[in-house]
Amino acid sequence: xxxxxxxxxxxxFVTSKEVRDVMTNSHPGGLDTIGARPIPPNIxxxxxxxxxxxxxxxxxxxxHLAPHEVSDVLIFLAALAWLISxxxxxxxxxxxxxxxxxxxxxxxxxxxxxxxxxxxxxxAADGVAPYSRSAAAVIIDISIVLVVLLGGWFxxxxxxxxxxxxxxxxxxxxxxxxxxxxxxAGAAMVDQxxxxxxxxxxxxxxxxxxxxxxxxxxxxxxxxxxxxxxxMAIEVAPAAVASVAYFFMHGAHITTFVTxxxxxxxLMVVAQIPLLGRYAHLKFSLATWxxxxxxxxxxxxxxxxxxxxxxxxxRAFSYLxxxxxxxxxxxxxxxxxxxxxxxxxxxxxxxxxxTLAPATNTSEPEVLVAAN
Numbered sequence: 001x002x003x004x005x006x007x008x009x010x011x012x013f014v015t016s017k018e019v020r021d022v023m024t025n026s027h028p029g030g031l032d033t034i035g036a037r038p039i040p041p042n043i044x045x046x047x048x049x050x051x052x053x054x055x056x057x058x059x060x061x062x063x064h065l066a067p068h069e070v071s072d073v074l075i076f077l078a079a080l081a082w083l084i085s086x087x088x089x090x091x092x093x094x095x096x097x098x099x100x101x102x103x104x105x106x107x108x109x110x111x112x113x114x115x116x117x118x119x120x121x122x123x124a125a126d127g128v129a130p131y132s133r134s135a136a137a138v139i140i141d142i143s144i145v146l147v148v149l150l151g152g153w154f155x156x157x158x159x160x161x162x163x164x165x166x167x168x169x170x171x172x173x174x175x176x177x178x179x180x181x182x183x184x185a186g187a188a189m190v191d192q193x194x195x196x197x198x199x200x201x202x203x204x205x206x207x208x209x210x211x212x213x214x215x216x217x218x219x220x221x222x223x224x225x226x227x228x229x230x231x232m233a234i235e236v237a238p239a240a241v242a243s244v245a246y247f248f249m250h251g252a253h254i255t256t257f258v259t260x261x262x263x264x265x266x267l268m269v270v271a272q273i274p275l276l277g278r279y280a281h282l283k284f285s286l287a288t289w290x291x292x293x294x295x296x297x298x299x300x301x302x303x304x305x306x307x308x309x310x311x312x313x314x315r316a317f318s319y320l321x322x323x324x325x326x327x328x329x330x331x332x333x334x335x336x337x338x339x340x341x342x343x344x345x346x347x348x349x350x351x352x353x354x355t356l357a358p359a360t361n362t363s364e365p366e367v368l369v370a371a372n
Contacts, residue, residue: 037092037346037347038092038096038099038346038347039088039089039091039092039093039346040109040112040286040346040347041089041103041109041110041112041113041115041116042109042112042115042171042286042287042289042290043085043088043089043286043346044082044085044086044089044112044113044115044116044119045112045115045286045287045289045290045292045293046081046082046085046286046289046333046336047078047079047081047082047083047085047115047119047123048078048082048115048118048119048122048289048292048293049289049291049292049293049296049329049332050074050077050078050081050292050329050333051075051078051079051082051119051122051123051126051293052122052292052293052296052297052300052329053074053078053292053296053325053326053329054071054074054075054077054078054122054126054127055122055125055126055244055296055300056296056299056300056303056321056322056325057070057071057074057322058071058075058126058130059300059303059304060303060318060322063303063307063318065315065318065319065322066322068130071126071127072127075122075123075126075127076127078119078122078123078127079123079127082116082119082120082123085116086116088346089116104153104157105157107158107163107164107167108167108169108228110154110157111154111171111172111173111174111175112171112174113150114147114150114151114154114174114175114178114179115174115178117143117146117147117150117179118143118147118174118178118179118182118183120139120140120143121139121140121143121144121147121182121183121185121186122182122186123139124136124139124140124143124186125140125185125186125189125190126189129189129190133190133191136189136190137190137192140183140186140187140189140190140192141192141195143183143186144183144186144187144195144199147175147179147180147182147183148179148202150175150179151175151176151179151180151202151206154175154176155175155176158172165217165221166217166221166222168213168214168217169214169217169224169228169231170214170218170231170232170233170234170235171228171231171234171290172210172214173206173207173210173211173214173234173237173238174234176202176203176206176210177203177206177207177210177211177238178203178237178238178241178293179202179203180199180200180201180202180203180204180206181199181200181203181204181207181238181241181242181244181245182203182241182245183195183199183202183203184196184197184198184199184200184202184203184242184245184249185241185244185245185248187199188245188248188249189248193249196245196248196249197249199245200242200245200246200249203238203241203242203245204242207238207242211238214235215235218232226282226283227285227287228287229278229279229282229287230279230282230287230288230289230290230291231287231290232272232275233272233279233290233291233294233295234290234294235268235271235272235294236265236268236269236272236294236295236297236298237293237294237297237298239261239262239264239265239268239301240265240294240297240298240300240301241297242261243258243261243262243265243301243304244297244300244301244304246258246261247301247304247308252304252307252308253308254305254308254309262301262305265298265301269298284335284339286345286346288332288335289332289336291328291332292328292329292332295325295328295329296325296329298325299321299322299324299325302318302321303318303321303322306318306321
């Protein structure tokens, strides 16, 4: 359980009552966090989102819409963000007793940890493969092994039962659905077709099972907390990422399967419209990065469709798609830089005095969601 005083010295990091109502069994066993800065697992969403933008521009490069330097720079920034996030998180995990175990067993924030092993697949496929396909294949294969192991581990933990349905959120797509589909795309980009097919199956069947459960929770249960509301944008991602994986396997050819994926994807995109009002009132936080990869995947799918269908004025439409996704992710990145400069992005350092302060309510663990 997170120490009950975490974040209470700074109202920018105090968890809302909504989140505390959901987080009823977080971080068992206690943490020794004296002098440590808590690093939430969703910090890996930064590198993941930037890598998604890099993939969109890599597709543009393949379609002769842009020079390769553009995607190279984006992938470099994504790799840098992933590496910094990894160093920060490992430092926290190694200096805070029980932190890693607590995060991996946390039924709300745990799934975000999977982005640490998923993101390198995109970095290798888009940043390394154009220059060394064999080196990229090694990185992708190692990452896929980690994705399968971590996805299976999370699935086993969930299968033990006892999880309150209200704790379910679209972030549960990440370990298996995003992991499987991104792995499929990455394997296809280094010509490992059989492995790509295997991971496509893992991702799609996980999507079918988890998707119905998550959508049922969103429809029939109380609204998810504001701190998790951006994860509803992840609903647009599975169909788009599955489409991208299929296109990388078979080229930009429209088939019945891809068209069916587009139908469901269109439904989820339109479903985001009634949610815009809620999104507009959310405070900026690391969770805002949930919008980035999801919409980058949609943008990548649109680029493939425009190319495959030989749309009249397709070049102009492709540039509009690239401009829109670049502005979205670029604005979130700029806002992140501002939050970092102001010291508002991450939870504050926990002093010994704060840690020893008496708890006012030890039954309600705090959630490390930095809001600005």
